[in-house]
Amino acid sequence: MALMIQLLLIENQPLTRLGVRAVIEGQDHIELVGETDNAANGFSMFRDLNPDVTILGLRFPNSCSIDDLDNYFKERPKAKVIVLAEHAGDAEISKALKKGAAGYICKDISPGELIEAIRTVAVGRKYIPDDIARILSENLGQEELTPAESNVLRMIVGGMSNKEIAFALDVSENTVKTHVSNIFGKIGVSDRTSAAGVAIKRGLVRVDL
Numbered sequence: 001m002a003l004m005i006q007l008l009l010i011e012n013q014p015l016t017r018l019g020v021r022a023v024i025e026g027q028d029h030i031e032l033v034g035e036t037d038n039a040a041n042g043f044s045m046f047r048d049l050n051p052d053v054t055i056l057g058l059r060f061p062n063s064c065s066i067d068d069l070d071n072y073f074k075e076r077p078k079a080k081v082i083v084l085a086e087h088a089g090d091a092e093i094s095k096a097l098k099k100g101a102a103g104y105i106c107k108d109i110s111p112g113e114l115i116e117a118i119r120t121v122a123v124g125r126k127y128i129p130d131d132i133a134r135i136l137s138e139n140l141g142q143e144e145l146t147p148a149e150s151n152v153l154r155m156i157v158g159g160m161s162n163k164e165i166a167f168a169l170d171v172s173e174n175t176v177k178t179h180v181s182n183i184f185g186k187i188g189v190s191d192r193t194s195a196a197g198v199a200i201k202r203g204l205v206r207v208d209l
Contacts, residue, residue: 005122008034008049010042010065011057011084016107020055023111030118039063047075053102053122058085058092066092069099080121092203093136103127145186145204152179154205157196 007030011017017035024032034045039060046054054072056065065083072079082103083096093104102121105114106129113129120127128136145153155165162180166173180192187204189195199205 003029005030005118006033006049006052007031007118008042008045008051008054010036010039010045010054012037012039012060013057013107016057016084020114023114027115030115039065039068043068043071043075046072046079050076052080053118054079054081055084055118056081058083066096066099069096069101073100080124082117082121082127093132097126097128104132105129106132145183149179149183149186150205152176153183153195153199156180156183156192157199157205 007024009017009020009032011020014037017037021032021035024030033051034049036042036045042056056068056072058065069081072081079100080102081100082105083101085092085104085106087106096104103117103126105117105127109117109129117127117129151169152165155168160168162173162176166176169176183195184190187195187198187202189198
């Protein structure tokens with residue numbers, strides 16, 4: 001008999017939780033032992049329940065769960081965490097995997113793929129869907145932005161001019177222009193509108209909607 005997989009679900013969207021729950025309820029070897037829509041409560045449940053697999057939503061009000069992954073693995077170095085996102089941005093995928101996530105899936109995943117992801121991660125393997133693996137490979141080898149460049153790019157996405165960015169960061173406008181030029185070169189664009197679009201698509205900056 002296959003061992004029961006104990007699953008913890010941490011996700012703030014009710015409809016998504018309902019969908020995951022419905023899929024899990026039809027499985028003989030996966031048990032949903034905990035569920036919450038709150039990131040802080042989720043981490044407490046993770047500590048208390050010691051689940052075999054945790055599905056962790058990417059976005060919560062005023063927070064991104066990728067930033068919390070360090071706490072999960074500090075608590076349990078061998079924890080098996082699957083990040084659940086609205087869409088796949090290669091920067092966020094890479095960051096999650098580097099921090100130790102066992103998988104990265106999107107909310108349009110099919111029921112069969114969701115079960116496969118849980119079972120794959122439960123036995124100690126990584127689960128990266130083909131479409132997400134393709135996104136990662138397309139941007140493989142591209143130079144990463146520095147923290148300063150990431151900050152400037154975030155402000156560009158926010159619609160700020162070079163002069164406004166320079167004032168906000170208390171640096172010269174020439175410094176900002178240098179950062180902007182470096183950003184354009186690294187992400188392969190030639191204007192601010194394109195830079196903003198690429199930044200959002202790839203998850204290079206965080207946009208809380």
